[in-house]
Amino acid sequence: MDRVAIIGASMTQFGQRDAWIRELLAEAGQAALADAEVSPDEIEHLYVSNMASGEFEGQTGVPNALAHDLAAMPAYTARIDQTSSSGGAGVYAAWQSVASGASDMTMLVGGEKMTHRSTAEATDVIASLTHPVEYKHGVTLPSFAGLTARLYLDTYDAPRESLGRVAVKNHKNGLDNPHAQFRKEVDLETVLDSPIVADPLRLYDFCPITDGSAALVFCPESVAREYTDEYVVVSGIGGATDTHVVHERADPTTMGGVVNSSEIAYEMADLEPDDIDVAELHDMFTILEFLQSEDLGFFEKGEGWKAVEEGVTDRDGELPINTSGGLKSKGHPLGASGVAQVYEIYKQLIGDAGDRQVDADVGLACNVGGFGNCVTTTIMESR
Amino acid sequence: MDRVAIIGASMTQFGQRDAWIRELLAEAGQAALADAEVSPDEIEHLYVSNMASGEFEGQTGVPNALAHDLAAMPAYTARIDQTSSSGGAGVYAAWQSVASGASDMTMLVGGEKMTHRSTAEATDVIASLTHPVEYKHGVTLPSFAGLTARLYLDTYDAPRESLGRVAVKNHKNGLDNPHAQFRKEVDLETVLDSPIVADPLRLYDFCPITDGSAALVFCPESVAREYTDEYVVVSGIGGATDTHVVHERADPTTMGGVVNSSEIAYEMADLEPDDIDVAELHDMFTILEFLQSEDLGFFEKGEGWKAVEEGVTDRDGELPINTSGGLKSKGHPLGASGVAQVYEIYKQLIGDAGDRQVDADVGLACNVGGFGNCVTTTIMESR
Structure with a gap:
């Protein structure tokens, strides 16, 4: 069986960033494309892992924004949310997209923009993932x-x-x-x-509370070999x-x-x-x-x-x-x-x-x- | 190749529902388990398609809530958001989970609770998916x-x-x-x-603006045959x-x-x-x-x-x-x-x-x- 490989990766500066979620995602996405030496029109599936851009910033639909900003259309795109493990869930989704044969070139970009909200506000958004009984008791x-x-x-x-x-x-x-x-x-x-x-x-x-994003490029190992000697396999x-x-x-x-x-x-x-x-x-x-x-x-x-x-x-x-x-x-x-x-x-x-x-x-x-x-x-x- | 089959399905009453998102998801999930004659501990992956439970209701982490409410733990779970096509994106995720071999029994439950918000508020949440330039111009x-x-x-x-x-x-x-x-x-x-x-x-x-949920049970066709003669194939x-x-x-x-x-x-x-x-x-x-x-x-x-x-x-x-x-x-x-x-x-x-x-x-x-x-x-x- 053709294993799933990672052929490129990037992460932005983490910290307090003067950039919105769209900009953070695009920054990591562009860097990962460059790292993998893949052009945007080769991307078939584009996943965004993000917990709460709607709650933090009033912006939803960020995967579509990213497909636009990377010029990756008509790549399929969706957001994967698993609260603070949204990134890992995104890795799983990206892996599945390649392993299932649905995509031969998948990019995952995970990001969050949080520091424009107070620590109390950010903690409150995160706490909304708990059981209502726990949450209401503080x-x-x-x-x-x-x-x-x-x-x-x-x-x-x-x-x-x-x-x-x-x-x-x-x-x-x-x-x-x-x-x-x-x-x-x-x-x-x-x-x-x-x-x-x-x-x-x-x-x-x-x-800490942090702004930042990171990106990975996945493909079948047989495809990876065409691009680079420097890849790893998700085993x-x-x-x-x-x-x-x-x-x-x-x-x-x-x-x-x-x-x-x-x-x-x-x-x-x-x-x-x-x-x-x-x-x-x-x-x-x-x-x-x-x-x-x-x-x-x-x-x-x-x-x-x-x-x-x-x-x-x-x-x-x-x-x-x-x-x-x-x-x-x-x-x-x-x-x-x-x-x-x-x-x-x-x-x-x-x-x-x-x-x-x-x-x-x-x-x-x-x-x-x-x-x-x-x-x-x-x-x-x-x- | 083993195709992906759907062996059970359900949907709740759609309309104005006196139930929160957790309850709506659990209602459809339980009905789909019954329809497929699958027990919760057989579920390996459990996906929730939902756009905005955080924005509409202040509740995130709904996939974990559902795993709990269906007694489906330790099934893996994540939320799939693709705004108004979150349901279709969930179908794609569920298909990939089975086609990739990651799961031999996947449940997808899609739902949204909206009618407790005014039409203007709901429209505003939905409009947050548009490009900021469009959105800010109304x-x-x-x-x-x-x-x-x-x-x-x-x-x-x-x-x-x-x-x-x-x-x-x-x-x-x-x-x-x-x-x-x-x-x-x-x-x-x-x-x-x-x-x-x-x-x-x-x-x-x-x-209209609507509350409701629906659920599907996916598995490889070879597994489907063990459960029922009444299945369809996602071809x-x-x-x-x-x-x-x-x-x-x-x-x-x-x-x-x-x-x-x-x-x-x-x-x-x-x-x-x-x-x-x-x-x-x-x-x-x-x-x-x-x-x-x-x-x-x-x-x-x-x-x-x-x-x-x-x-x-x-x-x-x-x-x-x-x-x-x-x-x-x-x-x-x-x-x-x-x-x-x-x-x-x-x-x-x-x-x-x-x-x-x-x-x-x-x-x-x-x-x-x-x-x-x-x-x-x-x-x-x-x-």
């Missing part, structure tokens, strides 16, 4: 994170400092990412002394839901969507957790990096924190995690984040990650929607 | 329809009455559709004497864009997205327009039924109006169009409409369309997003 995603972090620390006898080390590591990685929102090293004291947001989590345990991909209501989970320190989506992806790729050389995890909150690193099978349950403490997940460790700086330092423009994760793995696997480069043939990206409500896991391999 | 979709209708009547020497006959025909068909919003026959005089909305179009040239499907800015079209009486998406669908199905026995077209405005019937190749350019005048598209005509009553009488809950079109064709092809039944082995559904900005065309055949 439970937002940061508060879930605080509750989960407390439970994790208590259950697995982990020190508060270990969470801080996730922030320290990812900020350090972000220093070498020219697209990152924060290129600023932070020390453990700074994290631990920052203002409390949702006890025990503090300001530096949270990713495994899967998605899965967990309960919409967080309190219904038997163990809130286990993310069922991560477990189930990665099982599908590992099986498709015929790989095991030990085979992964580098990974991008969804560290919207520091605690989530622990949970995912365990639920993906990298470490035993309750031991993810030890791996971070011991430097296993550092850039020069055995399993580098979030070499891009993660959502923590790179930023989290909702619809772009899952696309930017795959961008980072693509760059690592083709050996074009600059100062962030690690030695890797197999990479994994895990994109988490809501508070683990829906997750996509993507495994990529060097050709 | 051009809404109804005004485009008026301009296009005037151009069509002038260019092709068609009488104003011919547009009215679309409304008369579709209202007549809707009489026999228990799910239709308006089960009410109207005569030509009523249409022609109704209040002007966008000259030359009057109130009865427009579809052709395609999507295509036209310009985002309507005034950039060389000929606004031709819908490029209809032309291009149907070419892809006909080629995949190895069929021609003459092979189609029954069709559901996107008559959001009466004029659109003329344009689509021509751009799909059923009639020569500028002659679609004659076919309606001559009764060719009546239920007992040579090519029945909108046996369901169309968007005009059935209603147009944005994300549901494209799904309900396929529901109607499915019912016609399995011989379960009740008083609306026509003799048909091959059917086509054409779902139009925006003012033709993006279109999906789906061709189905009896097994």
